[in-house]
Amino acid sequence: GEKIAVITPYLSQPGTQFYVEAFEARAKELGWEVNVIDTQGDVAAVISRIEDVVAQGVNGIVINVDPSQIGAGLDAAAAANIPVVGMDAGADARIKANVTSNGYEMAAVTSVYIANRIGGAGGVVMFTFDAFPPVQVRGVIADAVFKNYPDIKVLDRITPDVSDGGIADSRAKMEALLAANPEPGSIKAVWAAWDQPALGALQAIEAAGRQNEGIVITGIDANPQARDAIAAGGNFEASVAQDFTGIGSTAADTMARVLGGEVLKANVIYVPTQLVTSVNAK
Amino acid sequence: MPQLALHGVVKTYGQTRALDGAGLELRGGEIHALMGENGAGKSTLIRILAGLEMPDAGQITFNGAPVALTSPAAAEGLGLRFLHQELQIVPALSVAENMHLAHPYPTFGLGIVRWDALRAASLAALTRLGVTHIDPKTRMADLGPGDQMLTRIAATMIDTQGSLPWAYVLDEPTAALTGAEAERLFAALHTLRAAGQAILYVSHRMDEVLALSDRVTVLRDGRLVSTLMRDQVSRDQIIQDMTGRDFATLYPPASGEEGGAPLLEVRGVQAGILHDMDFTLKAGEVLGIAGLSGSGRNHLLRALMGAVPRQGQVLVKGQGIGQSPAAAWAAGLAYVPRERRAEGLMLHQPLADTVALPHIPALSTAGFVRRSWITRLVARLAQAVRLKAQSQAQVAAELSGGNQQKVLFARALAGPPVVLLLDEPTRGVDVGAKFDIYATIRGLTAQGVGVVMVSSDLPELIGLSDRIGILQGGRLTQILPAEGLTEGALLALCYEKEVV
Amino acid sequence: MVRFLRHYGTLMGMVAIVLVFWALLPDTFMTARNWLNITQQVSMLTVAAVAMTVVMVVGDFDLSVGSMASLSGIVAAVLFTLGWPVPLAVGAALVVGLAGGLVNGVLVSVIGILPFVATLATLTMYSGAAFILSGGKTIFGRDIPQSFADFAKSGLPLGSLGDKPVILPWLTVLALAITGVVFVVLELSTYGRRLYAIGGNAEAARLAGVRVTWLRLTAYGFTGVGAAVAGLMYASRVASANPTQGEGLMLNAIAAVFLGMTVTRHGQPRVVASVLGVLVLGIMDNGLTQLQVDSYVREVLVGLIILLAVSISALGRRATGRR
């Protein structure tokens, strides 16, 4: 069958794993041979690996980094007439299509959820990560939403150390903030741009014995650990489920269409997302 | 009386045959000297005795029964105690802990150390050597080199529960000791001998060996040459056995008469403990510097080289020189440091690189070194100092001590120098190499080079110097002609103030 | 004065940092709860730094502690998913730590590879192994037994303060216990003194008959086990295991030991000093976060503090003569 290479710098992140797995599952049905390559955060290595698989002569390449960062690799693929499909990547003329969730929308949903839950007033802690473009856009939207409520005060905008996945350092940071704001009610909510900091914040709040102050936590991605926490009915109230499986299988289907010679009109394909609360967490 | 014997011992390292049928027999109640040129295999034989190296062939017997010395513990079990050649200390640990490096610590059980017992045992051993001024709690790094050596010697005399020592093997124990300290060691050795203990002793100081030992074993090129009673052997015989050549007189005669122009003028120099240094060195002159340990001899040469901060003036051929080693080399001072491995050689680089280093400015054009010039220079100098090496690219670590020293002499000659500064130039160097070095020094003075030489080897100092300066507590108390001085007189001068 | 600065400079710096935070955060910093938090936050780093101290005593390094910590967490978690009981899985993870440490030991001590190179290579390999075992995934949720996750959440009740109970977290207790054991081993036992001798002058120790090769090898074994313990503590604290989660430990552990070395008399690595180093890092993190200092500025500040401490100590050592 066709040889397809999936190249990502971010495989150890939970979301990525899910859509890569869904991609592989669909690819198996299609009879493809898939090679998943993780460059562990190194974007230049993504270019190198694209060059390698182009030399090897694969039939298609799937990426999940911003295309503008790997122009040289995309040029190499284009020169060899090998189609490239983005999986949660970004839009670019050189990729046939990018299959993704709408990050702006997800951030809007959770930040508005918080604003409504706290009645548009109180202190909010934000966990963001601007070094990673897809997560950076979420912070932009949340900033805008909170700014729109004059009585919401952003207490701190924290970038946790993510070398460990983000839970432990977020927890330590949250513990310090809780200590710095000992008055009950001084922290109304925690908005996290993805789930790990939300989980860390939850652990910190529970460990400090402040779970009954009504601090509202939201995350994004709705990974299983987050779903468990939301289902438990504690402070972690909401997250947004990206349809990772859908992204993965849609990316495979898109690749199949491209390989079949179809010319796609829209170069971004959005897979719908869903707000997850204790109602639908399980 | 216990008796330990080695026969036909062979040991090779790569292509070097360090031992090639060496042997030795050691009896209780004797002081036995082991002699040989640099690289003859003395230390290797001792390391085999200590269980640190396995021989390729050969037998070892104890009281007639064969024994296998497969580990340091096995050697300790036979009652053997060692002082190895290199000054091996752990500077960061206390004297007591250093003394117990080779012995089990006293414990409460479970390996938990009993510090009081550790100190007591150390103190007892020090006292046995007649050393009372060293506190076992002191850090080793805080002792001077002499005291460090005394501590290590005392460490061989520690009582341990396991086995009582009966033989002490000392590889060049006096290399870092002053006369008085050595005397103390000799007294202790005599006591041990009287108690029926055996002492195996390596030294390059011929007079010491002749005065101390009961028997002398000589190795040459890894082979046993002879074992003779002290009273059957003469100094010349030992030298003949060691080197296979004959040195009628060790110190070549001074060739030219001194009294040329002043080369080096030192005016009111102060540096560290040094005060009011004033002297002049003339062309073709050898100025010896004598003094006790810590009197500042080493510091004086380093101050002249600009390697330590100094005040006052140093003039070479009437020109003041800047305060850095680079300025000193550029002005024609050449330095042979005391610790050749630590201060002189790039041990793991081609020996030519070490030789060329201070002369790079003259061996390069427009910032690029001229390989061919270096090759030619090193070839010439190697011949001049009779260096034995496979090639210029050989690393210094593979050379014997004497040849390492010759590398540094070659480097000092390259300039050519105006003034040569020598710090213990023949320490740990064998008779043959010593003779070559003396001849080199004489050759230089004949060409008008001036020499300042620090040495603890008093016969050497008297034999080579034209004048000798006495250094006491950082002051040059007097400078007198070497002619007619005896060792005893010189030593007395060094001690003078303390005696008064 | 100089001598005084050298010995007490870092200590005084620490006290100053604490005082500054106390002044700026009068209500929240100097509280029992905050300090218990700090001790718990630094407990994993403490164990890693204490373990690192052992190899640094013999004058070596171990760059692989971070990936070994990740690997041990993954091993335990994978075994949990296979249904192993907690004690067995934890035991297996510790055995992996010991084995990994001994591999480092063999490479450095028996084969003679520079510690930096050997443990750099094993860093890559252990991290690769963690990725392979976990398939690159984070293992969490129902796969992690409750009792394992609870360990990090509970502790020794110490009484109560006001209305809230004060609890000494088990993680802190464990870190203290391990520090104590390593202290006794390094400072009071013959074994430890031999390690210091090797670190001070390996050649002298060898000539004196100390079994340098063997002892050096075992030191790496200690460090490997310590790294594994730190990794398990981490996994328990985050109730999950991820093939990269230990990564941050390595550089921080080394930094803590070096920071500690600036307080010891002769600049030697010592257990208690390493723990002090860990505390400095932990207090800075806690205090600066409470003061809402930007995370990036915090990073620069931490670097500066380390440099300051080490510079004072280096300059002091220079001025008082020997190094």
Added chain:
Amino acid sequence: MVRFLRHYGTLMGMVAIVLVFWALLPDTFMTARNWLNITQQVSMLTVAAVAMTVVMVVGDFDLSVGSMASLSGIVAAVLFTLGWPVPLAVGAALVVGLAGGLVNGVLVSVIGILPFVATLATLTMYSGAAFILSGGKTIFGRDIPQSFADFAKSGLPLGSLGDKPVILPWLTVLALAITGVVFVVLELSTYGRRLYAIGGNAEAARLAGVRVTWLRLTAYGFTGVGAAVAGLMYASRVASANPTQGEGLMLNAIAAVFLGMTVTRHGQPRVVASVLGVLVLGIMDNGLTQLQVDSYVREVLVGLIILLAVSISALGRRATGRR
């Protein structure tokens, strides 16, 4: 035999690796295009490793090269966004590299801090500075001038092979040029010979009139500039700048230099050997990717290869006598 293995073991290992890939990938591995790819892929690591070689020649380390590479990329990118022309922005980034290197040099050489500690601290600081300058964001897209991004995409036309043009990428050209310059400096100039002398025995070099403090300081300056160049090459290649993007360079650069040291006569760091080390890493990456070996298995294999090369060299050195 042993001696032979020691000197040629690693080289033969390299040849063996190449032959194996050639046999397993008959059509795609041994092609001009693939080799040009490899040289381009390793060009940044080459520059970093060559720069690292300079400090390693004096017997030191520089752990901060990775974060310096990130910082220099960020500096250039931020200046681009402020509208600076490309040459000025690039020049400013190089000045930052030089300054950062000299800071390392002052800390190590003048103040006397251990290289490991000093550059560990500056690693943190330079990385923090990169985060602060960029606000933690990745700078990309229209902010990066086309001409800057194009540099990494174009090269020197070499002619054509079949129908396709063969182009020697500018990145490769730059890496070769820098290697050449550093080679001349280290191997042929008096400056370089003095650096080697310092690495051989710093005290002896000082007594022989070498200005050790100053030269050691400048060596760090070289390395800092090299790290900055590598960072700019990286930024050009990915047409963006991110405060963490250089991170991977540091350990790989050190690994490459050490790997190279196993081929040199006396185990010294040498420029050409370091480049060989880089090539081994690059070839392994390229070949194993083409063979579709799992990324994680690849990591373990790379670790193993390094260990093997270094072990053979260490054992060989042992067998031929002293080390």
